[in-house]
Amino acid sequence: AQKITQTQPGMFVQEKEAVTLDCTYDTSDPSYGLFWYKQPSSGEMIFLIYQGSYDQQNATEGRYSLNFQKARKSANLVISASQLGDSAMYFCAMRGGNQGGKLIFGQGTELSVKP
């Protein structure tokens, strides 16, 4: 069975500092994808970054990077130079290779950025 685990219910970070949000996963599929979504207080789900299981390089999108450690089955999100607008709920998600577009989600981490 596939599973995504986010062990940090809440995190605090000082503005302009970097922060790492943890995500571990479990799957027996050799091919899979890992995603991070942001949910601000307004409620919408915003796609941030994607990592394929066969990608050699860690994914980066602006201030977001995904620290992909395949052997450890972890896909941590790193946000550099935190901004007040980064305060939100963050969800890690996974798609198995034979699951079409279906994603399974972790429980989420609420990030608060302090001025």
Next chain:
Amino acid sequence: DADVTQTPRNRITKTGKRIMLECSQTKGHDRMYWYRQDPGLGLRLIYYSFDVKDINKGEISDGYSVSRQAQAKFSLSLESAIPNQTALYFCATSEGISGANVLTFGAGSRLTVL
């Protein structure tokens, strides 16, 4: 207009009532999904459809039904609402081709069952 539109955005209803949540998309995507979000549980898949004639149960389909009226429309029904169906419901779409196959979400429908 939003790429994925959900109606209603907010709904308060009573136990036993039938409720329909509607989703329409202008992305031209074949694949559509309904998820439910509860605090501390993340998002859980209710139903999904990979094309107009395809309907599949997700992780938590009991108490729900869906209809794919067209490529662009996917509705979720609660035949007889109960209080533990109080949640934030999301419709999402994806292209269905190889690669990232990123889900695009609607703004959500907040349902309260009294």
